[in-house]
Amino acid sequence: MSRDVLEEILSAALHEKAIAPDGIADFAAGLRDRARLILEERLRPLKDRVDTLEKENAWRASAILSLTDENARVVDENLRVKDENARVQDEIVRLKAENARAKEAHARILDEVRQLKEESRAVQDESRRLKGEMEGLRAEWRTASVAHDRLLEHHRGLMRGAAEALAAVAELPVWRRGEARARLADLAAALRRDTA
Amino acid sequence: MISAVVPTCLGRARLERNLGTVAASLEASGEPWEIVVVDDGGGGLEALDTPARVLALPENRGYGPAVNAGAAAARGDYLLVLNDDVRLEPGTVSALRGRFPDPTLFAAVPSIRSPLAACGDEGGKAGEFTAGLLEIREVEADGPRPTLYPVGCCYLCPRAAFLGLDGYDDAFAPFFWEDVDLGYRAWARGLRTMHVPEAACDHEGSATLSESRTLDERERISFRNRVLFHLRNLRDPARRAASFGAWAAFALFETRAERLEGLAQAFARDAQDPRRRGRGPSDAAILDRVSPR
Numbered sequence: 001m002s003r004d005v006l007e008e009i010l011s012a013a014l015h016e017k018a019i020a021p022d023g024i025a026d027f028a029a030g031l032r033d034r035a036r037l038i039l040e041e042r043l044r045p046l047k048d049r050v051d052t053l054e055k056e057n058a059w060r061a062s063a064i065l066s067l068t069d070e071n072a073r074v075v076d077e078n079l080r081v082k083d084e085n086a087r088v089q090d091e092i093v094r095l096k097a098e099n100a101r102a103k104e105a106h107a108r109i110l111d112e113v114r115q116l117k118e119e120s121r122a123v124q125d126e127s128r129r130l131k132g133e134m135e136g137l138r139a140e141w142r143t144a145s146v147a148h149d150r151l152l153e154h155h156r157g158l159m160r161g162a163a164e165a166l167a168a169v170a171e172l173p174v175w176r177r178g179e180a181r182a183r184l185a186d187l188a189a190a191l192r193r194d195t196a
Numbered sequence: 197m198i199s200a201v202v203p204t205c206l207g208r209a210r211l212e213r214n215l216g217t218v219a220a221s222l223e224a225s226g227e228p229w230e231i232v233v234v235d236d237g238g239g240g241l242e243a244l245d246t247p248a249r250v251l252a253l254p255e256n257r258g259y260g261p262a263v264n265a266g267a268a269a270a271r272g273d274y275l276l277v278l279n280d281d282v283r284l285e286p287g288t289v290s291a292l293r294g295r296f297p298d299p300t301l302f303a304a305v306p307s308i309r310s311p312l313a314a315c316g317d318e319g320g321k322a323g324e325f326t327a328g329l330l331e332i333r334e335v336e337a338d339g340p341r342p343t344l345y346p347v348g349c350c351y352l353c354p355r356a357a358f359l360g361l362d363g364y365d366d367a368f369a370p371f372f373w374e375d376v377d378l379g380y381r382a383w384a385r386g387l388r389t390m391h392v393p394e395a396a397c398d399h400e401g402s403a404t405l406s407e408s409r410t411l412d413e414r415e416r417i418s419f420r421n422r423v424l425f426h427l428r429n430l431r432d433p434a435r436r437a438a439s440f441g442a443w444a445a446f447a448l449f450e451t452r453a454e455r456l457e458g459l460a461q462a463f464a465r466d467a468q469d470p471r472r473r474g475r476g477p478s479d480a481a482i483l484d485r486v487s488p489r
Contacts, residue, residue, distance in 0.1 A: 004460065005447045005456060005459050005460045005463065006444060006447035006448065008460070008463045008464075009440060009443045009444050009447055009459075009463065010440075010444065012427075012440065012463065012467075013437070013440035013441075013444070016433075016436060016437075016440070017433075018433075018436055018437035018440040018441075019437070019440070022433070023433060023434070023436075023437030024437075026433075026434040026435070026437035026438040026441065027437040027438065027440055027441040027444075028441060029328070029438055029441065030327065030328025030329075030437065030438030030439060030440065030441025030442040030444075030445070031328075031441035031442065031444050031445045032441070032445075033326075033327035033328060033442075034327040034328050034329065034441065034442035034445035034446065035445035035448065035449050036327070037326075037327050038445055038446060038449045038450055039449055042449070042451065
């Protein structure tokens with residue numbers, strides 16, 4: 001279509017002598033100046049795009065610089081963290097060793113505790129056994145003491161009886177010496193029985 | 197009498213939003229008035245809230261033909277040409293009407309507050325030739341000053357002057373550049389257009405176009421009419437030669453299909469209906485009059 005239009009335009013321009021010697025300079029100026037505007041208009045989106053890309057590029061360059069700085073800072077930080085990590089690793093080794101020692105100590109203490117518990121149980125058993133024995137002895141002692149008290153009471157009663165019998169014999173008149181002798185013989189027999 | 201001519205296509209909601217302000221501003225001018233709503237093939241304009249005469253066109257032909265039809269049917273001595281998405285202030289019509297009668301004045305344009313305007317005001321325009329073609333730019337003004345053309349969304353002009361210029365050129369239909377063409381033809385006949393910032397209006401902004409046309413279609417039509425404007429208006433041989441060079445540059449280097457299509461359509465359309473360029477001030481003289489000093 002544009003070729004036909006151009007022919008029509010040139011035909012009209014020729015008809016009006018616009019491309020004759022008198023008008024050719026104005027025709028050329030109009031063609032040249034308008035062509036420049038049209039091409040500028042066509043190029044404007046591209047130029048705008050280029051401007052945008054240049055701005056983006058500048059922004060990217062700035063961002064790269066910023067990221068480079070950030071990277072250097074991160075590398076420094078990484079080194080520092082590595083040092084810190086190594087220090088922490090050493091500390092971990094030290095703590096592991098200390099932990100192992102603590103575990104050994106703990107195991108040892110546990111053994112000791114176990115041993116002490118066993119000893120404690122043995123002592124408690126011995127204590128219980130001794131308490132049992134002591135209770136037995138106390139019971140025996142209480143039994144012996146009661147028997148002794150009963151025997152002492154018996155002897156005291158026997159002595160009181162003997163004293164009363166002797167006093168009664170002493171009260172007997174002389175003529176009743178035989179009776180006195182018999183009573184003394186019975187008393188002696190009785191004392192013999194209780195002292196046998 | 198002032199006839200407000202409001203072309204629209206399926207613009208009932210916009211008319212009901214804005215037409216009341218037009219009626220109020222016309223009423224405040226103290227002159228008899230009428231509103232001619234030109235239904236450009238859309239329909240649905242029965243029983244509008246604001247009193248208006250509806251001129252129904254059988255088919256949609258675009259802004260210029262619709263305004264031309266409205267101007268032909270109008271009864272007023274003055275035409276207030278408006279888009280359907282424009283709101284007027286109470287004093288807008290009076291301030292514009294105050295510039296007339298003036299036999300050297302074609303049209304008075306208010307300050308047009310618009311989101312489409314880089315400087316906030318679509319009303320003031322200047323032009324300069326750059327690389328073979330007319331480039332139009334906005335001009336801020338704090339007082340009345342010449343402007344290149346009456347921006348189609350709002351201006352006041354004598355009906356006789358509008359009809360004397362044969363109104364809008366149907367070759368630019370459906371839209372774009374017809375108002376530049378009209379204003380340029382007026383300047384070429386020695387009729388000025390003035391930007392009058394003490395009059396003001398608000399423009400919602402190409403509401404009709406944005407609803408019904410694709411961007412590619414708008415670009416094609418806009419470029420076609422830009423070419424057509426140069427083919428039909430430039431009168432200085434050197435500027436015409438430079439413009440042919442510029443179009444050749446587009447043919448060689450432009451890549452957008454819609455522009456190349458518009459370029460071809462413009463040459464074809466102009467060849468079918470060439471316009472005679474009469475005597476009058478040179479292109480340089482016209483642009484010199486509307487350029488800020």
